[in-house]
Amino acid sequence: MRFMGAKTLLSHSSRIAWKDLTELFRNRLGLVLLVVMPLFMMVMVGFIYPSNGGGNNFPVAIVNEDSGFANTTLPSQAFIMGLQQINTQTHFLQFSNASSIEEVKSMVQRGELEGGIVIPSNFSESILTGQQGTVIVVTDQSNPQISAQIQGYSQAYVDQIGTLMAQQNVQMLNSSITQENSLPIVKPYTIQLEGIVSGSTSYFDFIAPGIMAMTVMMSVMTGLPVAISQEKEIGTMDGMMVAPINRLSIILGKTLGQTARGLIQGAIILALAVGLFGVTIHGNILLVFGLLLLGVFSFVGLGIVITSFTKDQETAQMLMMTLMFPMMFLSGVFFPIQQMPWFMQSISKFLPLTYAADALRKVMVLGAGIPEISTELIVLVVFGTVMTAIAVPVFRRMMTR
Amino acid sequence: MQNDNEPIIQVTNLTKTFGKFTAVDNISFDVKKGEVFGLLGPNGAGKSTTLRMLSTLARPTKGKATIGGFDIVKHDTEVRKLIGIVSEKMIMYNRLTAKENLWFFGSLFNIPKDVLNKRIDELLALVQLTKWKNAQVGTFSTGMRQRMNVVRALLNMPQVLFLDEPTLGLDPQSSVEIREFIKTLNRENGTTVVITTHMMVDADLLCDRIAIVDHGKIVALDTSTNLKKLISGEDTTIISLEIANLTQDLISAIRELDCVDAVTQENSLHLRIIVHGSEAFDSVIDMVRKENGKITSMQNLQPTLEDVFLHITGHQVRDAADQKIPQEHRKFGVPQKGRGR
Numbered sequence: 204m205r206f207m208g209a210k211t212l213l214s215h216s217s218r219i220a221w222k223d224l225t226e227l228f229r230n231r232l233g234l235v236l237l238v239v240m241p242l243f244m245m246v247m248v249g250f251i252y253p254s255n256g257g258g259n260n261f262p263v264a265i266v267n268e269d270s271g272f273a274n275t276t277l278p279s280q281a282f283i284m285g286l287q288q289i290n291t292q293t294h295f296l297q298f299s300n301a302s303s304i305e306e307v308k309s310m311v312q313r314g315e316l317e318g319g320i321v322i323p324s325n326f327s328e329s330i331l332t333g334q335q336g337t338v339i340v341v342t343d344q345s346n347p348q349i350s351a352q353i354q355g356y357s358q359a360y361v362d363q364i365g366t367l368m369a370q371q372n373v374q375m376l377n378s379s380i381t382q383e384n385s386l387p388i389v390k391p392y393t394i395q396l397e398g399i400v401s402g403s404t405s406y407f408d409f410i411a412p413g414i415m416a417m418t419v420m421m422s423v424m425t426g427l428p429v430a431i432s433q434e435k436e437i438g439t440m441d442g443m444m445v446a447p448i449n450r451l452s453i454i455l456g457k458t459l460g461q462t463a464r465g466l467i468q469g470a471i472i473l474a475l476a477v478g479l480f481g482v483t484i485h486g487n488i489l490l491v492f493g494l495l496l497l498g499v500f501s502f503v504g505l506g507i508v509i510t511s512f513t514k515d516q517e518t519a520q521m522l523m524m525t526l527m528f529p530m531m532f533l534s535g536v537f538f539p540i541q542q543m544p545w546f547m548q549s550i551s552k553f554l555p556l557t558y559a560a561d562a563l564r565k566v567m568v569l570g571a572g573i574p575e576i577s578t579e580l581i582v583l584v585v586f587g588t589v590m591t592a593i594a595v596p597v598f599r600r601m602m603t604r
Numbered sequence: 605m606q607n608d609n610e611p612i613i614q615v616t617n618l619t620k621t622f623g624k625f626t627a628v629d630n631i632s633f634d635v636k637k638g639e640v641f642g643l644l645g646p647n648g649a650g651k652s653t654t655l656r657m658l659s660t661l662a663r664p665t666k667g668k669a670t671i672g673g674f675d676i677v678k679h680d681t682e683v684r685k686l687i688g689i690v691s692e693k694m695i696m697y698n699r700l701t702a703k704e705n706l707w708f709f710g711s712l713f714n715i716p717k718d719v720l721n722k723r724i725d726e727l728l729a730l731v732q733l734t735k736w737k738n739a740q741v742g743t744f745s746t747g748m749r750q751r752m753n754v755v756r757a758l759l760n761m762p763q764v765l766f767l768d769e770p771t772l773g774l775d776p777q778s779s780v781e782i783r784e785f786i787k788t789l790n791r792e793n794g795t796t797v798v799i800t801t802h803m804m805v806d807a808d809l810l811c812d813r814i815a816i817v818d819h820g821k822i823v824a825l826d827t828s829t830n831l832k833k834l835i836s837g838e839d840t841t842i843i844s845l846e847i848a849n850l851t852q853d854l855i856s857a858i859r860e861l862d863c864v865d866a867v868t869q870e871n872s873l874h875l876r877i878i879v880h881g882s883e884a885f886d887s888v889i890d891m892v893r894k895e896n897g898k899i900t901s902m903q904n905l906q907p908t909l910e911d912v913f914l915h916i917t918g919h920q921v922r923d924a925a926d927q928k929i930p931q932e933h934r935k936f937g938v939p940q941k942g943r944g945r
Contacts, residue, residue, distance in 0.1 A: 211714065218711045222697065222704075229699040229740070438693025442756070444661055446712035447684040 212455065215448045219456025223430060224463060241418050241468045245475045248410055259294050261317040261353055264301035264310065270324040278330040279322045282338070285364035286320070295356045304341065311343050318342040318353045366390060399569050400485050408483075411476040412563035413536030415469050419495045420502050420556055421527055422465035423458070427503070428510040428519035430457050436515060450602050451595065454507055462499050469495050485570030494566065494576075498559035501583040504590025511594075511601035536560050555586045612637040612764060612796050613658065618667035620653050627653040629820035630667065635764075635798060640790050642811030643800040644909065650820035651800035652692065652768050658798070659689045659766050671764060685713075688757030690767040694749050695756060698742030702733055702752060705741055710759040720759075727755040731785065747778035754785060765789070767799040771806055783810055804909040814909070818917045832907045835915050840865070841884060842911055845875045846901035847892065854895045863887050866914045873900075878911060 227233060265286070269279035290296055299316075301307050307319030321339040330336045340357045342350035369389040374380050380388070431454075434440040443453055473491070476482040484491065506523070513519040532538070533547055534556035540548055551557045562579035565571035573580070611634035620628040628650040635641045643651040656662040658669055660680040668675065674682040689695075696705045703724060710720045728734045731751040736744065741752055750770070757765060767786070771779040787810065789795050801807055807814050808828050816824040816831070824831060835842070847854065850873055858877065859867045863884040868876040877888060892899055 215712055218708060222700065222708045225704065226697055226699045438691055439695050439697060441661055441689065441691050441693070442695035442709055443712065445659055445684055445687065445689050446709065447681045447714075448712050 208449075212449050212452050215452035216456035216459055219443070219453060220459035220463065223457065223460030227460075227464060237464065237468060238471060241414075241472045242475065244414055244418065245411075245472055245479070248407070248414060260297045261295065261349065261356075262299065262315070263296045263353060264299050264307050264316050264319040266301045266304055266307055266319060266321040268303070268324045269322050269326045270328075272328040272331045275331075276327050278327045278336065282322065282326070282336070282364060285367065286360055289360050289363055293356075296353070304339070307341050311341065316343075317346075317349055320357060407476070407480050408568050409539075409564065410537065411472070411480070411482050412567045413534075413560040415472045415476075415491075416495065416498050416556060416559040416563050417531060417534075417536050418472055419465040419469040420498055420559070421531075422468050423461045423499050424502060424506045424527060425520060425523050426461040426464060427457060427506040428513060428523055429516055430461060431510045432513060432516040432519050444602065450599050453602070454595075454598050458499075458503050458507075462496065465499060466492065466495060482567075484567050486566035486572070490566050490573065491563065494559060494563050497580065497583045497587070498555065498563075501555040501559065501587040501590070504587065504592075504594035507594035507598050508590075511597045530554055530556055533557075534560055555583055558582045558586075610637065611635055613641075613669065613671050613798070615654075615658070615669040616667055618654065618657060618669055619665050620650075620657060620662065621665045626820050628657070628664075631817075631820070631822050632667075633815055633822060633825060635796060637796055638790070638794045639812045640786070640797040640799065640810050642807045642814040643798070643817050644802070644804070644807045644811075644814050644913070645800075645817035646802055649817045651802075651817050654817075655689075655766050655768050655798065655800050659687055660684055661689075685760065686763045688760060688762035688765045690754050690757045690765070690770055692768045692772060694753045696741050696749065696752055699740055701738050701740050702728060702744075703737040705752065706756060706759060709756055713760045715760070723759065723761075727758060731755050747774060747781070750774055750778060750782060751785070754782065758789070761793075762795065764796045764798065767797065769801055770799065771801070771803060779806075786810060804913075808909050816913055816916060818913075823916050824912070828909065831909065831912045835878065835907045835911055839882065840878060840880045840907075840915075842905040842907050843877050843879060843885070843888070844870075844901075844903040844905050845877065845888070845892070845899060846873050847875065848873065848898040848900050850875070850897070851895075854892065854897050857891055857895050858888060861887055861891060866911075866918075868914070876905070876911075878915060 227237075265283060267276075267279055267283065269276050287298060290298060301310065301316075301319060304319070304321050307316060307321065310316040311318065319341040321341060323337060323339060326336050326338075338357075338361060340354060342353050344350060366386075366389055370382065370385040373385045373388050374382070431440070434443075440453075469492070473484075477484065505526075509522055509526075510519060513522060533543075533551045534540075534554045535551060536556070540551050540557065543551065558579040562571075562576040562583075565576050565579075569575075613635035615634070616632050617630050618628060618632070619626070619630050631650075631654065643654060645651050653662060657664050658671065658676060660676055660683055663677060668677075670676065671683045672686045674686070676683050695709075697708075700708065706724045706727065707720070710724065715723070725734070725737075728737050731754070733748060733751060733755075736748070741749060744752065754767075754770065757767075765786075770782050770786070774782065783806065786797055786799070790797050797810075799806065799810060811828065813825065813827050814831060815822045824834070826834075850869075855867055855869060855875065858864055858875070863879050863881045865878040865880060867878075870876055879885070879888060889899070
């Protein structure tokens with residue numbers, strides 16, 4: 204008897220889901236948006252945050268103000284040559300010449316340059332009199348990210364030139380030392396990075412799983428209240444309500460339909476991440492989709508409660524957006540939670556999206572299996588169960604007023 | 605088992621309030637098996653709310669009702685198996701075809717596949733939509749949509765069919781079609797029909813018995829003929845006057861007369877006047893003369909349901925319909941009327 208009840212419940216739910224999806228697939232504009240939304244999301248995030256931690260060919264001017272020492276400007280010429288030589292291999296910067304630091308500053312203000320490298324007048328003097336030579340790096344403070352990158356590149360260039368010089372000096376001091384064994388003397392320590400999985404990862408690898416979790420959840424969360432309140436508004440809900448079916452099959456059917464829609468979007472994102480942005484999935488793909496489903500389950504109760512309390516589509520949508528927006532940022536989809544202040548970190552612990560995104564990241568990037576993400580799984584199941592337990596009676600009440 | 609004389613619907617002290625607003629005020633009535641029962645009244649009178657309660661879509665605040673012996677609250681699932689509802693809003697999905705729509709709603713009733721398939725074909729043929737069965741209903745005309753709307757309610761072969769303003773917004777031809785269809789259904793299948801309307805024609809032509817509803821209460825309940833006798837009996841008469849130089853002053857003057865119960869202006873020349881007493885004719889004519897009115901024609905009329913409504917409630921159906929629904933009423937989500945379009 205109980206089994207029969209569950210079977211008819213599922214059968215009615217699937218009819219409703221089928222109906223919703225048929226409607227969706229016949230709505231051409233809706234279908235286009237269904238594909239375009241995740242596409243935009245991915246393309247924008249993917250290109251705005253470049254994969255290897257920076258762009259290249261930033262226009263930077265070199266200013267040589269060196270006045271020379273003992274009739275020679277050899278040290279500064281050697282330095283500039285070193286810079287250009289390294290850059291022909293890396294192409295991080297694009298060098299031009301400028302006459303003064305003031306010219307560089309005004310060109311940065313006009314947007315013609317991103318920064319400048321200035322060799323001061325006493326450069327040769329310092330080097331030849333046994334002091335450190337200082338190089339001034341001018342950056343555009345209005346753009347902290349590019350500024351930091353140019354700073355980093357300049358530092359790396361200067362280090363490299365310095366190392367080369369040091370190696371030559373060591374060789375000059377002791378002729379028995381060759382080019383190869385001079386390096387350990389100048390730089391005795393070096394590091395080697397070892398990841399959990401092979402290959403390098405980028406910001407995009409960090410962000411893709413989060414965006415997937417977010418899109419699927421958001422899709423269901425905004426879709427559900429709209430789907431239900433829309434039917435209430437146009438009157439078709441009455442048609443289902445007068446049928447001798449369990450009230451639950453209405454909400455279950457709607458949820459199924461919306462989940463299918465969400466998973467389609469998730470799959471699109473995954474395909475784009477892999478195909479367009481070179482993200483490698485190290486974990487099990489089925490586990491990825493299972494996690495997405497669990498994410499939806501953990502969330503859907505909230506959507507149902509909101510649907511029950513709002514009278515029309517517009518309010519439902521507005522309320523949903525108000526909740527979704529902070530959730531997007533607090534759940535560590537775009538920025539690591541560890542970077543947030545403590546109170547935000549505590550809020551993020553109460554958001555199911557945090558756990559879904561985290562688990563998904565572990566599976567996709569680090570190739571984790573079920574045992575490694577068991578904490579997240581438990582949290583998501585508990586969230587979902589509690590939410591559903593609250594939502595079902597609320598929904599039943601709403602339906603028979 | 606139901607006896608033919610036994611009522612299939614029994615309503616006892618049914619009440620529905622939305623906050624402080626009482627939409628349905630303690631009403632009681634019975635509907636006999638196989639009867640066409642009408643709830644007649646202006647918009648906002650509580651007809652639709654009554655219908656929504658009977659069709660298990662709204663929960664009564666107080667009172668009780670049974671359909672086929674099942675309580676509408678306690679045994680709502682059993683009630684739902686017996687009824688079909690044609691709501692004022694069309695219950696169908698524009699992006700599904702006619703057949704898909706019927707298939708979807710039918711599948712919610714656990715009708716076996718082959719039976720349902722056959723029934724859909726029969727129903728579509730019945731309303732001449734077979735040709736369009738694979739077209740999306742969004743492309744249908746209003747008349748076609750309303751026919752779809754009606755057959756959708758018949759998928760489970762209901763014993764009781766509820767219709768909420770089924771001819772609202774339809775052209776005269778489609779209205780006639782829908783009325784004929786309801787009549788046939790009632791005659792051939794013995795389906796009990798409960799219909800709400802503010803159209804006198806619908807009530808007059810369709811209903812075996814009519815309950816006149818005003819401000820949430822039933823103010824009269826009888827057959828159309830008996831309701832009309834309420835005024836055409838005794839010494840009440842309805843006269844139609846055509847006055848060439850009709851003015852508002854003249855109308856108010858006539859209204860002031862003791863023998864006049866009600867005056868309706870039908871157009872720029874015609875007045876419809878309900879009067880009583882043997883001297884009434886003379887008094888009215890004297891008054892028109894006194895005010896220098898020119899009578900171009902005069903007729904003795906048969907009473908209509910409109911006259912009955914006017915006589916009983918003291919206002920016209922149209923008047924009440926123009927009154928705004930109280931704010932409270934809206935806030936609590938009573939279905940909005942599909943006016944205009």
